[in-house]
Amino acid sequence: xxxxMQHCPYTVMNIPGNTAVTSGTDVxxxxxxxxxxxxxxxxxxxxxxxxxxxxxxxxxxxxxxDPGLQYGWPDFSDGCQGQGIPSLMEDHNLKKRKTHEDQKQxxxxxxxxxKEKKIKGCSEENSAETSSKEKxxxxxGPKQEYIHVRARRxxxxxxxxxxxxxxxxxxxxxxxxxxxxxxxxxxxxxxAGMLDEIINYVQSLQKQVxxxxxxxxxxxxxxxxxxxxxxMKEMFEVPAVAYSAEVANSAYFQVNSLLEMGNNPIDAMLxxxxxxxxxxxxxxxxxxxxxxxxxxxxxxxxxxxxxxMEIQQDSSTIPFQPHKFTGLYEVSNLKMEL
Amino acid sequence: xxxxxxxxxxxxFIKKWVKGLxxxxxxxxxxxxxxxxxxxxxxxxxxxxxxxxxxxLWSIALISEAKKxxxxxxxxxxxxxxxSRFKPRMTNxxxxxxxxxxxxxxxxxxxxxxxxxxxxxxPPKSNLAAYIAKKLVKRRTQVLKRLVPGGESMDKxxxxxxxxxxxxxxxxxxxxxxxxxxxxxxxxxxxxxxxN
Numbered sequence: 218x219x220x221x222m223q224h225c226p227y228t229v230m231n232i233p234g235n236t237a238v239t240s241g242t243d244v245x246x247x248x249x250x251x252x253x254x255x256x257x258x259x260x261x262x263x264x265x266x267x268x269x270x271x272x273x274x275x276x277x278x279x280x281x282x283d284p285g286l287q288y289g290w291p292d293f294s295d296g297c298q299g300q301g302i303p304s305l306m307e308d309h310n311l312k313k314r315k316t317h318e319d320q321k322q323x324x325x326x327x328x329x330x331x332k333e334k335k336i337k338g339c340s341e342e343n344s345a346e347t348s349s350k351e352k353x354x355x356x357x358g359p360k361q362e363y364i365h366v367r368a369r370r371x372x373x374x375x376x377x378x379x380x381x382x383x384x385x386x387x388x389x390x391x392x393x394x395x396x397x398x399x400x401x402x403x404x405x406x407x408x409a410g411m412l413d414e415i416i417n418y419v420q421s422l423q424k425q426v427x428x429x430x431x432x433x434x435x436x437x438x439x440x441x442x443x444x445x446x447x448x449m450k451e452m453f454e455v456p457a458v459a460y461s462a463e464v465a466n467s468a469y470f471q472v473n474s475l476l477e478m479g480n481n482p483i484d485a486m487l488x489x490x491x492x493x494x495x496x497x498x499x500x501x502x503x504x505x506x507x508x509x510x511x512x513x514x515x516x517x518x519x520x521x522x523x524x525x526m527e528i529q530q531d532s533s534t535i536p537f538q539p540h541k542f543t544g545l546y547e548v549s550n551l552k553m554e555l
Numbered sequence: 556x557x558x559x560x561x562x563x564x565x566x567x568f569i570k571k572w573v574k575g576l577x578x579x580x581x582x583x584x585x586x587x588x589x590x591x592x593x594x595x596x597x598x599x600x601x602x603x604x605x606x607x608x609x610x611x612l613w614s615i616a617l618i619s620e621a622k623k624x625x626x627x628x629x630x631x632x633x634x635x636x637x638x639s640r641f642k643p644r645m646t647n648x649x650x651x652x653x654x655x656x657x658x659x660x661x662x663x664x665x666x667x668x669x670x671x672x673x674x675x676x677x678p679p680k681s682n683l684a685a686y687i688a689k690k691l692v693k694r695r696t697q698v699l700k701r702l703v704p705g706g707e708s709m710d711k712x713x714x715x716x717x718x719x720x721x722x723x724x725x726x727x728x729x730x731x732x733x734x735x736x737x738x739x740x741x742x743x744x745x746x747x748x749x750x751n
Contacts, residue, residue, distance in 0.1 A: 384712060391715045398722055409688060412695035415718055419702045422725040429732040430599060434592035436739045 564606055565727050571602035572731075597621065603728050613717045614724075616705020654707055 392411050399418045575598035601621055604614035696714065700706035703718050 388712060388715060391719065395715065395719055395722075398719060407688075409691040409695060412692060412699060415722070416695060416698050416702060419699070419718065419722060419725070422722065422729055423702070425729045426596065426599065426725065426732065429729065429736055430596040431588075431592045432736050433595050433732065433739070434588050436736065436743065 561723070561727060564724065565731060567606035568599075568602050568727060569731055571605055572599050575599075575602055599728055599732065603724050607720075607724065611717060611720050612709060612713065613704045613706070613721050620704060657708055 388408075392408065395411065395415060399414050401414070576595070600617060604617040604621075607614035609615055696711055699718060700709070700714060703709075703714065703721050706714055706717065709717060
């Protein structure tokens with residue numbers, strides 16, 4: 218919107234010269250202006266149609282929702298009458314578009330998106346689509362054109378365009394769903410921007426996969442991953458919350474690798490978590506936990522957290538007896554204190 | 556509801572990925588890092604796609620794409636196991652033909668539209684904004700088609716749906732891989748601490 222503000226002084230100066238343009242030097246400007254006027258009017262008329270109001274064109278001009286324009290033109294709100302005002306508005310638009318090519322597109326797209334927000338159930342694509350359909354017919358005056366558009370609307374209900382419209386609505390609905398999915402998409406309306414975001418997101422996800430697989434390749438000297446670790450993850454459904462979860466997992470990893478669990482690691486895991494045989498494995502657990510704990514972290518608190526977390530996660534997947542587990546706590550605590 | 560399905564998918568993915576890696580590892584002993592990475596990624600992708608159980612287009616396309624490579628074919632078949640239902644819907648030639656057909660149809664349609672427009676339209680500038688918007692959208696859908704596996708032969712409509720699903724699954728994949736990497740890192744750290 219800032220760009221529009223900047224252009225305002227431009228257009229303010231040109232208003233008085235508007236009527237003089239025909240006699241002036243810039244005839245091509247006038248022609249372009251006319252073309253813009255037609256396009257702009259069509260846009261406005263669509264709005265009126267979609268709003269379902271039958272008010273006159275004047276009323277239409279008053280209601281024109283573009284805040285950018287209205288902001289710079291407080292005069293417009295009082296008694297818009299006649300053709301002078303529409304042409305002025307077009308002139309404004311024209312100037313805006315003339316000055317910057319890139320911003321032109323963006324501004325117009327923004328306008329469209331602004332309109333889109335205010336128009337219920339009317340997507341940007343619809344306006345673009347119908348405007349392209351209305352383009353072919355000749356435009357004479359605002360009021361007459363308005364009537365033309367009505368007739369065109371009837372035309373627009375033939376099966377082909379209806380089907381297209383349905384498709385577009387479906388697409389926009391899915392776009393909205395995607396908006397929730399792709400982060401940071403809430404502020405963007407319009408198909409092109411949304412698609413852009415989606416593309417970026419997909420690309421970044423794919424690159425992440427590449428990168429992570431590379432990293433795994435470096436970390437793991439062989440491809441046979443520590444199966445236990447994966448099964449642990451599977452059981453615990455690590456939501457990637459915290460270090461403690463990983464430490465918990467790794468504690469178990471170590472236990473397993475040290476004890477060289479047998480063929481069925483799952484059973485071993487179960488036995489572990491349920492707090493099976495007490496003596497030797499425990500010392501292992503404790504010692505491994507010792508080694509992993511970072512200095513400065515209190516032993517008790519962390520181990521407790523670990524086991525608590527595991528309980529919480531375990532309880533969702535595996536039935537186990539809590540009292541045995543707590544037994545494990547106490548014994549390990551004792552050992553730690555020693 | 557979504558969380559539930561995603562966690563199920565996650566488990567499936569992990570299981571299949573591990574299985575695939577095991578198969579992979581048993582075949583060759585020493586691989587250089589790039590090969591390893593490729594295998595890892597391949598296993599992950601196939602696992603992800605097969606966890607979908609043929610419900611989505613992109614997963615089917617991904618698997619049939621992987622099967623084209625003879626080397627990978629064995630792996631894939633082994634991975635999917637005896638319950639392998641993944642027969643490529645069309646043979647290679649048919650797929651190419653299908654693509655060509657789709658593309659030529661689109662070109663024809665586009666040229667027809669353009670002709671009509673050029674006849675009726677005056678200077679193109681008057682519709683510049685809408686025209687540009689459309690072009691942007693078109694270009695971007697093209698890019699998206701290339702990104703999503705099997706996207707070439709989808710219409711705009713289902714493309715978005717597939718892209719949605721693809722994003723969800725990719726997220727799961729990334730998440731799982733990342734937690735594995737983290738776990739491994741911790742493990743390695745602690746390993747070094749023990750030995751020191």
